[in-house]
Structures are given as structure tokens and as C-alpha cells.
Amino acid sequence: MSETKKKFLYVNRKAPYGTIYALESLEVVLIGAAFEQHVSLAFIDDGVYQLMDGQDTAAAGMKNFSKTYKALGDYEVRKLYVERESLDERGLKVENLMPVTYEDEDDDYAEKPSLIVVDRAEMSKIIAAQDVVLSF
Amino acid sequence: MSETKKKFLYVNRKAPYGTIYALESLEVVLIGAAFEQHVSLAFIDDGVYQLMDGQDTAAAGMKNFSKTYKALGDYEVRKLYVERESLDERGLKVENLMPVTYEDEDDDYAEKPSLIVVDRAEMSKIIAAQDVVLSF
Amino acid sequence: MRFAIVVNEGPYTHQASDTAYQFARAVLAKGHEIFRVFFYHDGVNNGTRYTVPPQDDRNLQKLWSELAESHKLDLVVCIAAAQRRGILDANEAKRQGKDGDNIAPGFRISGLGQLIEAGIEADRLVVFGD
């Protein structure tokens, strides 16, 4: 495997379930974790719905993959940037999102939040700082 | 074949080439013509781009199917409703659209226009008058 | 009442096939009739028996095939759309000189006339797509 360490950003702009992009994007993130790159996820526009708390797909007959976001911390994926304006426009608050946390091994395994709410200007800077941007 | 004669409306809301819906929708219209139903086409929103004059797909390497619209008259498909507001919003005039005509066998085969520009309120009434609405 | 259902998208990528399937079940549960389910555009991809979805997910092709069997549904895959996307039955494979076919049980390949006929014969035609 290459020694290069690059900054990867996964851009999520689509709601879950209506299309499969959210689910298959997570599959890349999980596999990608093994490559030990710098990984961040961006939730912009309808992508914020992927993080909605209390998703229940039983009646729709689909697979509920929302728990996977909570497992990302164990894969060293701990930067989930959520855009504030995207929440606002949709009438959502950060409390409507599921808690996503990780255990900080450098701080006695304290549980720390992985969700980082940023405004649009900050999101633009995050995009501008990447080596690889993967959009689905 | 059934004796029923129904009113079919094909709703076209998508630009051509970016997706295949416009092309495959035309394939249904052509086949459907043999069933001798009342057939109309509606061009709403980005669907109006399907009728743009001077389409040239050579450099994009795709199949140019725009001539098919001009042949619809020969298949007794002579009501192509184009929404005025959809043109306006896109900076388009009816002169930007290709001429689509049919030969009126009841009027010494005079060439008559198949494109009928209607406003949004009229389009709503057209939808409300159908038996079958096919959207792609 | 007699329904016709049109599915314009393939399985998994869009929810259209899921919604159409749940709608079809509800139609039957209410005692209505389904004249035909017509698979158009990428919808033809619902009809391949080569899919192997993850064990913990639904298998849409199987769900459609089973519904067709238990309720004698007519599942029609559009031939023109199928040719563009690589869905073949044994006849088509032979005709096109292909070395195999992938059509799933309960699906049949036929022409677009079947869609128009469904529009004529059914009391309601409901389209599911992108």
C-alpha cells in the first residue's frame, strides 16, 4: 500500500432511502477506513436527512442503515461536518439528528461528538482543503 | 383490440440527452399511435428543451432523436402543448423551438402547426381532462 | 377496480421499485385487480435473476417474482428498454447471438404496446420513477 496520506472528503447531498447513494457511500467510507487516510464527511443540502434520529424503515420494507453512522467512530472516521444553513432551510435543529460519538483514546476513552456543525462559509473552506472529493 | 378510446397525456418535464426519458418517451408515443387513442403531449419545465431547434449531438457522441418530433404528425399525434411560463423562465421564445407541423387531410393537406403554446392555467385544465397520464 | 403499475427505475438505486411493490401489495390486499406491471426505462433491471443483494437486505427481484406467482401477476419488461440495458430471455439471447440470458422467473419480455394496452384496460395507471 502507498505511503501517501491524503485528505478525502465524502460529500453527501441526498436524502436516504429515496436513492441508494447514502447507503453505498457509507460502504466506501467503511472500506476506505482501512487505508489510513484523512477522512471527513460533509452533510450538505438534503444530505442532512441521512443523520435524522429515529429512522424506522420497517413499514417501507427497506434496510435501515442509519446505525452505521454511529459505528463510524470505531473506524477512525470522526469528522462529520453538518451544514447549519442546510438544517435551517429544512426546519431542522441539531437535536433532530442522531447522536454520533467516538471514544477518544487520548482522553481516557471519553465519548466525544463526531458531528461538527459548520456554516456555509466554513464548509466552502473544508472543500477547498481536500485532496480528493468523492460525490455520490 | 379494445374498442375503448381514451385520452392519453404524455408529460415531458426533463431536458433531452442528460437522461434518456425524452427519447424513450417518444418510443411509447410512436407505438401508442397504432392504438388509435386520443393522444396529447405536454412540455412543461425542462421538457421544453426537447423541442429546441438546431440540436446537434455529434460532438457529444449521442444519438440525435429530435427529428422524431417532426414526424409525429404522420402518426396522428398533433397536439404538442408547450407551457408559456416554462419558456419564459428559461429565457426561451417559441421561435427557439423547432417547427413541428402536420398535414391536415381535411383542408387540402395544408401544413398546420402541432405546437400549441398554452399558459399554466390552461395546462392544469389539460391535465384534469385526461384518462391516462404517463410521466417519465 | 383494475390497476396498472409502471416502474421506471431499477431496484435499490431508486425507491421506485420498492414503492411500486408496496403499492401493488396494498392494491391486492384491498381486493382490487392488477392488470399488469410494466417495467420501463431502468425498471427493466428489476427483472434479472443475476442479482445477489446482501443477506440482510430485501431481494426486490425475488419479491416481485413471488408476488407474481402467488397472484398470477403479469410482469412485463419492455423489450426496447431491455435491449439497451442487457436484460435477455432465452428467445432474445438466441435472436441477438448472446451466449446466455438473465430474465427472472415470472417476468416476460414484450413490446411497448403492452404499456398502452395497460393504460386502456386499467381503470387507473400509476407510474413510479425517479
Place this chain on the structure above:
Amino acid sequence: MRFAIVVNEGPYTHQASDTAYQFARAVLAKGHEIFRVFFYHDGVNNGTRYTVPPQDDRNLQKLWSELAESHKLDLVVCIAAAQRRGILDANEAKRQGKDGDNIAPGFRISGLGQLIEAGIEADRLVVFGD
């Protein structure tokens, strides 16, 4: 410069595969290198040899297969996405107990790690989708 290309949609339904193909040709014409073309989501449907598009239309699968052969391109179909959508090679068919396979010449089925590797190894990664 070294490019990687990702194709997220199948042929015909969306223009993504066409644009990616024209982009790939332009990359090669400029003397750049293509490290890999990765087909994900419905993009895996570019890799079936069962397609029979109309005679007067382009055959996207053939165009990709030919470009791969003439420029020794690495065309990788994502295995997880392919399983959901019914794209199989001989190995996968055997492993899954399927009676045939449909992978096109020049395409190979492999894991998502190949996409990450492409992101690491290429100078630019360009995604084409819906």
C-alpha cells in the same frame, strides 16, 4: 498527469457514462495517464455484455471495452454494487450459484478498495453521476 475516473450511473439512462467516456478519450489524447476507471452504483451496468442497443445508436459497453483494449485501461466494476444489480463474472457466478455470467470484455469485478486506491494514486479523481 494521472487521472482516475468514477462512473456512478448506467449507460443510456443518464449521460454520465457518455461524458466520462468522452472525458477519458480527451485525457488520453492529451497524453495524460488514466490510472483506473471505477464503476460504482448503477455504473456497474456499463459492464454487461448482454446489451443490444439500437443499430443507429452508440454502444457504450463496446466503446469502453475497445478503449480499455487499445489503451490498456483498468476498468473496475464494484463487487458490492454489482451483486445488487446482477453483474457477474465467471468466478462470482460460481460462488453465488448462478447459471451464467454477463461481464463484458475488459471489465473486471473487484472491491471498493480499488476506488480508494485510485483516489490515493491518481493526481485527479473526477466523478460522473446523476
Place this chain on the structure above:
Amino acid sequence: MSTLHTVNKSPFERSSLKSCLDHVSAGDAVLLIEDGVVGARKGSQFAGALAAKNGACAIYALGPDLAARGMKASDLVDGVKVVDYAGFVDLAAEKSRVCAWL
């Protein structure tokens, strides 16, 4: 002789809900399904447009799709009714035609 309109996309991503609401007739029903259900949320940018139409025509949202996206009936714009797949079938049967805004 009224119409059931279905909208399956988020109004924040696509123009289909706007286009649908621009083309409904009095007495029609609009059913939000799939990603379309997010358009019915109270306090969203789209709540006003939806509330304005609710009355001239009836607005429905598909419950299973709301649940999948972590939404409840109480999250919705006042007057939007929640139905399940059986209710979808009833609406399609009651109205004279179904128009899908794809």
C-alpha cells in the same frame, strides 16, 4: 373528476413539488411519497407554499416514508394528513386519474 398527484422528490433538491402545486386544480389531492415527504415538515422553507395550497386541495404524506426519514405526523405542516400504502390505493381509486410528477 379530480386528480391524485404524486411527488416523490424533496422540494429542496428538485422543482417537482413546486411544479405540481402550480398545476393542481381545486379538489385535487397531492400525495408526498419517498423523499417527497420531507417537503411537509413544519418550519421548513417550503412550509408556506404547502400550507397555502392545503385547502384548495388536500395534502397527504406517506407514513412509511416519513418514519424511514425519522419524521412523525406532529412534525408536519398543519392539515397535512398521513396515509399508509392502503390509503394511497384508496386515494388513487377515489380520484379519476393519477399524475406522477417525476
Place this chain on the structure above:
Amino acid sequence: MSTLHTVNKSPFERSSLKSCLDHVSAGDAVLLIEDGVVGARKGSQFAGALAAKNGACAIYALGPDLAARGMKASDLVDGVKVVDYAGFVDLAAEKSRVCAWL
């Protein structure tokens, strides 16, 4: 260290062009491809938003996609430059990364 952004959908159908323009940095390039090219037309509802950004960042449209949709360079908002696939490759190579607004 700037970015090439690609937008492949009509701004009349989807929010991706708006979202892209909301996230560009000074010095970036935006390339309209596929159905995205219709957003560059003069006199359209979107012309103002595009013209406002043109300057802080450069706006391009893919010529083959314009031609397919019956549009010419003269139909476009002033300052929008037309490139072919080779120009697309050059833009991708010049910028440090490519961000697709899918």
C-alpha cells in the same frame, strides 16, 4: 490550490447549481456539463445568479452539451466561456481538485 466544480443538472430542475455557487471559493472554476449547460442561458431566471458569481470565479460551459441542446455561445450569459472535452481536461489538470455537485 483552487477547485474545479462540475454541475451536470439544470438549475430549473435541481438545486445543485445554486448549492455549488454557494460553496465556491475565489479563484475557483465552475464547469456546466450535460443538462447543466441550460443554466448559462442569457435572459433565464438563473442568469443573474450566474453573472454575479462570474468574476470571483470563472464560469465555463461544455460546448458539445450546448450544441446537443440547440444552444450557441452567443446565447450565454456574458463572460461564460465555452470549452470542449480537451478544455475540461485542462481545467481539471490546472485546478487542485475536482468537486462534482451531483
